[in-house]
Amino acid sequence: MTPSATTRFAPSPTGFLHLGHVVSGLYSRIMAGEAGRFLIRIEDIDTTRCTPELTQALREDLDWLGLYSDGPVRQQSEHLAEYHAVLDTLRERGWLYPCFCTRREIAEAATQVAPDGSLVYPGTCRHSAAREGQGRDPVWRLDMGRALDVLQGVPGWHEVGHGRVAGKADAFGDIVLARRDTGVSYHLCVTHDDALEGVTTVTRGRDLYEATSVQRVLQDLMGWPEPVYAHHALILDAEGHKLSKRDGAEGVRVLRQAGWTARQVLEHPLVRQALEASLPTGVYSGG
Ligand code: GLU
Secondary structure: OOOOOEEEEOOOOOOOOEHHHHHHHHHHHHHHOOOOEEEEEEOOOOOOOOOHHHHHHHHHHHHHHOOOOOOOOEEHHHOHHHHHHHHHHHHHOOOEEEEOOOHHHHHHHOOOEOOOOOEOOOOHHHHOOOOOOOOOOOEEEEOHHHHHHHHOOOOOEEEOOOEEEOOOHHHOOOOEEEOOOOOOOHHHHHHHHHHHOOOOEEEEEHHHOOHHHHHHHHHHHHOOOOOEEEEEOOOEOOOOOEOOOOOHHHEHHHHHHOOOOHHHHHOOHHHHHHHHOOOOOOOOOOO
């Protein structure tokens, strides 16, 4: 925690607010510190999974909990032109290439798994500029080898409470920066917005720890500032899986309808447990 940190809580409205979100939101607010700024951002570029109704519900639930943004709430779907401008820059510099491979072709040709569990793209279209996709739109991939040459190494990051972490971007291969369906991507939009909003401490769950390697590459390629990172512990179910929207019992709406107060939700034992595991001793004192 730094005295003047700017943090953000960046949920994707693919379902109702649940206790996992409460942990992320509270963690972010606490990490901003008394004098810092805590921002809320709605990451809704995937318009097939994110709906205006879910965004509205998410914002209502956050208001009910008293988790307010210290600045305007940015909604990514309203800023697509800005993300396309970043893609244009990367394309003009020769760091992106179009890829027409189908999922199936990639699954058949891939031999490696990236640190986040995804398949490493085997590079088929990198070597065949003339390849076309029988009328299909391409996805646009980052030429990771070229990017790391430009940066003269693999960027790492500072993890709050741990120190310097070595990046693993080289193990991700040529990641997609413009998806076929949305025309943009999570890595692209999140790094753009973190830079634009002056986020100094990126707070989020441990499930996105590995994504940091890729995001550090984009920041350095674009000349954006390097934030520090603070990944918090997740709420896990009895089988050790991350809590998700499928676990309706932990939905904030469900608890509210069952008579819980906002304070009780903020101090829910599962929230407390995850925050106590993530924050320095004595910092968490409930909502
Ligand atoms: N929108 C992402 C999610 O809901 C979080 C992005 C981030 O914090 O970097 O999983």
